[in-house]
Amino acid sequence: MSGELRAQQLLDVAEELFADRGYDATSIEDIARAAGVTRPVVYERLGNKEGAYLAVVTRVRAQLEELMTAAALSVEDPREQLRVGIGAYFDYLDQQPRRWTILYGSSTPILGELGERLSEARFHTVERIVDLLRLHLTGESETTIHAVGHLISGALEQAGRWWIRNPDLSRDRIVDYSVTLLWGGLSPYVPDRPEP
Amino acid sequence: MSGELRAQQLLDVAEELFADRGYDATSIEDIARAAGVTRPVVYERLGNKEGAYLAVVTRVRAQLEELMTAAALSVEDPREQLRVGIGAYFDYLDQQPRRWTILYGSSTPILGELGERLSEARFHTVERIVDLLRLHLTGESETTIHAVGHLISGALEQAGRWWIRNPDLSRDRIVDYSVTLLWGGLSPYVPDRPEP
Numbered sequence: 001m002s003g004e005l006r007a008q009q010l011l012d013v014a015e016e017l018f019a020d021r022g023y024d025a026t027s028i029e030d031i032a033r034a035a036g037v038t039r040p041v042v043y044e045r046l047g048n049k050e051g052a053y054l055a056v057v058t059r060v061r062a063q064l065e066e067l068m069t070a071a072a073l074s075v076e077d078p079r080e081q082l083r084v085g086i087g088a089y090f091d092y093l094d095q096q097p098r099r100w101t102i103l104y105g106s107s108t109p110i111l112g113e114l115g116e117r118l119s120e121a122r123f124h125t126v127e128r129i130v131d132l133l134r135l136h137l138t139g140e141s142e143t144t145i146h147a148v149g150h151l152i153s154g155a156l157e158q159a160g161r162w163w164i165r166n167p168d169l170s171r172d173r174i175v176d177y178s179v180t181l182l183w184g185g186l187s188p189y190v191p192d193r194p195e196p
Numbered sequence: 197m198s199g200e201l202r203a204q205q206l207l208d209v210a211e212e213l214f215a216d217r218g219y220d221a222t223s224i225e226d227i228a229r230a231a232g233v234t235r236p237v238v239y240e241r242l243g244n245k246e247g248a249y250l251a252v253v254t255r256v257r258a259q260l261e262e263l264m265t266a267a268a269l270s271v272e273d274p275r276e277q278l279r280v281g282i283g284a285y286f287d288y289l290d291q292q293p294r295r296w297t298i299l300y301g302s303s304t305p306i307l308g309e310l311g312e313r314l315s316e317a318r319f320h321t322v323e324r325i326v327d328l329l330r331l332h333l334t335g336e337s338e339t340t341i342h343a344v345g346h347l348i349s350g351a352l353e354q355a356g357r358w359w360i361r362n363p364d365l366s367r368d369r370i371v372d373y374s375v376t377l378l379w380g381g382l383s384p385y386v387p388d389r390p391e392p
Contacts, residue, residue, distance in 0.1 A: 018305065019305070020307075021307065022304075022305050022306050022307040022308070022311070023304035023305055023306070024220065024304070024306065025307075053304065101305055102305065105305040105306075105307070105311065106305065106306055106307075106310070106311035106312070106314040106315045106318075107303030107304055107305050107306055107311075107314070108218075108219035108220070108249065108303055108304065108306050108310075108314075109214065109215070109218050109219055109297055109298065109301040109302065109303050110218050110219070110220065110301075110302055110303055110304050111216075111217065111218040111221075111301070111302075112218070114302070114304075115218070115301065115302035115303075116302070118302040118303070118304075119302045119357075119361075122302075122357070123358075123361075126354070126358075143365065143369075144373065146358065147355065147358070147369075147370070147373035147374075147377075148373070148377060150351075150354045150355050150357070150358040151351040151352075151354065151355050151373065151374060151377045151378075152351070152377075153354050154350040154351045154352070154353050154354020154355060154357075155347040155348070155350045155351035155354075156347075156350065157350045157353075157354065158322070158346045158347065158349050158350020158351075158353065159343065159346050159347050159350060161315075161318070161346070161350075162319075162322075162342065162343070162346040165315075165319075169339065173339075173343075174343070177340065177343035177344070177347065178343075178347060180381075180384050181343075181344060181347045181348075181378075181381035181382070181384075182347075182377075182381060183381075184380045184381040184382065184383050184384050185376075185377035185378060185379075185380040185381035186377070186380070187380050187383075188376055188377075188380050
């Protein structure tokens with residue numbers, strides 16, 4: 001088995017344990033046992049527990065970012081970009097409920113190196129939204145575009161938390177609510193939009 | 197010293213420790229030592245560590261909710277309610293940076309009873325926003341009002357995270373960005389708003 005493949009399989013195991021048991025209750029020993037390897041193998045591939053957790057979060061965020069960006073860029077109209085990008089996001093939560101726990105589950109504050117890295121990973125996702133906004137908010141400052149990007153990102157995060165608790169609400173309705181509010185919010189910045 | 201006063205002082209100490217050291221690195225023993233009392237006194241007033249942390253979070257959220265609601269209800273115009281409510285929120289973050297860490301710092305997932313209670317505390321804050329929205333979104337379903345409430349709450353949460361990292365951005369500008377996006381987003385639901 002190649003090193004890359006082995007690392008991905010270890011990440012699968014670590015992701016499952018962190019999501020199902022929480023961070024505190026998961027050890028490198030648990031990951032090794034569940035993966036059927038020795039602890040040194042886990043340390044070699046993922047580093048220590050903090051490194052393993054960060055690798056799990058980074059992989060989940062990278063997938064989400066790629067799906068959202070690819071979906072948005074598959075169309076040209078700004079409102080359609082918003083709709084299909086948001087649709088891809090909620091589809092990801094819907095199909096990967098365990099990853100939702102990694103992204104948005106309840107949590108307790110963590111400081112130091114891991115806390116800083118987790119913040120960076122969170123901000124990295126916002127930068128992907130900022131990249132998409134830059135295509136349309138051409139007359140606005142970088143500060144404005146970032147403010148809008150963070151507001152949008154946070155809105156969708158909390159909508160995701162709520163949706164997971166309200167599984168009877170259809171995917172299309174949560175997408176509609178999000179698009180309606182955020183497109184209305186973007187209207188001062190995208191003045192030439194055609195009337196719906 | 198009254199029991200209530202003592203409990204508040206212990207919460208002050210616990211809040212400081214949880215914010216400065218993180219949840220994992222804080223013990224009931226630490227709280228007792230910092231407060232100059234014995235461990236049984238802490239257990240009696242705050243319960244175990246999970247109870248102490250939940251009490252800290254609940255107190256921070258209750259203050260924030262009260263400030264936001266009181267500010268919003270001090271005016272009548274819907275857009276002004278949005279502006280002064282959001283202003284009260286950012287003022288709170290500005291004046292209480294330690295409490296920002298309790299609310300929004302980096303974190304690792306926690307499951308079980310504490311995780312569930314922390315989610316409830318998070319949703320409780322959204323309900324206060326929902327209460328304010330109900331005053332104006334009179335023709336909308338409860339589901340719609342909750343969707344909007346969660347989108348707004350999340351947008352402001354992430355804007356707060358970003359603002360703490362960009363202290364050069366003035367309070368008035370972050371309020372303006374938030375009001376512009378969220379008022380634009382509310383416009384489909386508040387159709388009779390006067391033109392700005």
